[in-house]
Amino acid sequence: xxxxxxxxxxxTNANTHGTFATAHESDAVIDEARCAVADLLGAGDPNExxxxxxxxxxxxxxxRAMALTWLPGDExxxxxxxxxxxxxxxxxxxxxxxxxxxxxxxxxxxxxxxAALRAALSPRTRLVAVTAASNATGTLTPLAEIARAVHEAxxxxxxxxxxxxxxxxxxxxxxQCDYLACSAYKFFGPHVGILWGRRARLQSLPVYKVRxxxxxxxxxxxxxxxxxxxxxxxxxxxxxxxxxxRASEPGxxxxxxxxxxxxxxxxxxxxxxxARLLSGLARLPDYRVWGLADPDRVAERAxxxxxxxxxxxxLALAEALxxxxxxxxxxxxxxxxxxxxxxxxxxxxxxxxxxxxxTAGEVDRLLAALQExxxxx
Numbered sequence: 001x002x003x004x005x006x007x008x009x010x011x012t013n014a015n016t017h018g019t020f021a022t023a024h025e026s027d028a029v030i031d032e033a034r035c036a037v038a039d040l041l042g043a044g045d046p047n048e049x050x051x052x053x054x055x056x057x058x059x060x061x062x063x064r065a066m067a068l069t070w071l072p073g074d075e076x077x078x079x080x081x082x083x084x085x086x087x088x089x090x091x092x093x094x095x096x097x098x099x100x101x102x103x104x105x106x107x108x109x110x111x112x113x114x115a116a117l118r119a120a121l122s123p124r125t126r127l128v129a130v131t132a133a134s135n136a137t138g139t140l141t142p143l144a145e146i147a148r149a150v151h152e153a154x155x156x157x158x159x160x161x162x163x164x165x166x167x168x169x170x171x172x173x174x175x176q177c178d179y180l181a182c183s184a185y186k187f188f189g190p191h192v193g194i195l196w197g198r199r200a201r202l203q204s205l206p207v208y209k210v211r212x213x214x215x216x217x218x219x220x221x222x223x224x225x226x227x228x229x230x231x232x233x234x235x236x237x238x239x240x241x242x243x244x245x246r247a248s249e250p251g252x253x254x255x256x257x258x259x260x261x262x263x264x265x266x267x268x269x270x271x272x273x274x275a276r277l278l279s280g281l282a283r284l285p286d287y288r289v290w291g292l293a294d295p296d297r298v299a300e301r302a303x304x305x306x307x308x309x310x311x312x313x314x315l316a317l318a319e320a321l322x323x324x325x326x327x328x329x330x331x332x333x334x335x336x337x338x339x340x341x342x343x344x345x346x347x348x349x350x351x352x353x354x355x356x357x358x359t360a361g362e363v364d365r366l367l368a369a370l371q372e373x374x375x376x377x
Contacts, residue, residue, distance in 0.1 A: 001189055004236035008229045015225060026228055033235035034218070039256040040187075040238050041180065041196050042171040048202065050221040051231055054193040055162050055181045056085040061221065062158075062179065062195060063093035065205040070126055072098030077120050077128040077155075079104040080337040081112050081139060086129050086160040086181075087337060099126070106341060110137040110291040111300075117146065121153040128157050132164035132175075136335035136351065137291030138274075138304035140164075147176035156201075162186055166355060167270060167302045169263040172196055184230070189237030192230040195221065244356075266356040273354045273363055274303035280367035286310040286374050290342060290349055303354035312373060314350045321350075324369050328352050 008029065014022035016030065031046075038046040052058040070076075076094040078087045080103060094101045104117045112130070121128070128150045133140050143159060150157045156178040161170050165187045172180055178201060184192040199217055207220050214220050238259070245252055245261030252258035275295040281287050282295075290306045292298075309317055318330035331348040332339035339345050352366065 001233045001236040005229045005233040008232040029232050033231045036238040047217045048199050050195040050218045052193040055183045058193045058195040059089045063089035065207045067093035067097040068206045070097035070099045074099040074126045075124045077102045080106045080341045082131045084334045084336045110139045125153050125155040131160045133302045135163035138302035143175040184234040190230040190233035192234050269356050270303040271298045274298045276363050305352045306349040317350045
């Protein structure tokens with residue numbers, strides 16, 4: 001990925017749609033990246049893929065445009081499970097349109113209360129925004145089931161797949177969502193945001209853009225000059241995933257098949273690592289796992305584990321682990337509603353993130369460090 005970014009900056013680094021060689025090269029890189037991301041998402045039309053600076057900015061742009069189509073009394077549904085980038089943009093849009101915001105609660109194990117989500121739907125519901133995987137506790141959501149309920153109510157579904165992206169195969173067709181956002185940096189690329197939406201809808205929304213910008217997809221959503229080097233790096237990140245799949249299943253016929261194979265291998269490895277971590281934490285009674293703590297339920301979660309200690313603050317734990325060369329996050333990770341619902345504000349939790357490149361030895365090293373810290377007053 002870094003090589004792709006460097007090579008673009010050193011050898012291309014031109015704006016698009018010019019009459020000269022490096023402009024043509026930029027066009028080709030961006031077109032291929034769009035096709036690669038469409039393969040990553042399971043999207044049939046590459047021009048439904050929109051690039052931007054980050055997921056939050058793209059979601060704010062989409063919510064602002066959608067607010068122009070809502071009426072007072074319409075209803076927008078968000079959840080307690082989500083990162084604030086999938087809550088506040090919709091709350092602000094609802095406020096601007098005079099619409100009502102409804103929030104779906106989580107259960108004690110931080111799974112989403114799908115029955116409550118169904119109860120929140122009405123003929124006035126216009127949009128439901130939900131995460132594919134909690135960035136705080138790793139909880140997965142039953143997106144196909146949610147999509148059926150949302151569409152039966154006549155509403156649209158927006159999925160935040162940022163945290164899901166490095167762990168599982170995104171499939172906008174199987175999930176039957178109407179919009180989806182993710183971030184390339186999460187699946188080992190640069191800081192580039194990605195928005196996907198059904199072409200007819202993205203084409204018809206009253207997007208905010210400058211007059212000379214394209215009226216057609218995807219240009220009408222890509223405001224200003226993009227990070228072309230970042231898009232080049234995004235292409236390389238998708239190819240990295242495809243190469244993992246080709247190595248694990250050499251018979252993969254297409255890039256999408258190779259990406260699916262990669263995620264099968266990633267999932268198998270990450271589930272084993274997560275079960276090892278949860279089993280070890282169960283032997284340390286002063287630590288609490290927030291969310292699904294049963295090693296036998298790792299298929300229901302991403303390998304993202306948030307913990308607290310009976311005596312040490314999340315900040316103190318994170319600092320102590322960092323000093324030992326073990327990098328974790330503390331706080332609420334912008335999952336503000338979830339942290340509030342668990343009574344964890346303002347200190348939050350300690351988040352441990354496992355990925356396919358981690359090893360069993362690293363999990364054991366972390367558990368040994370946690371045990372050492374547990375023994376300190």
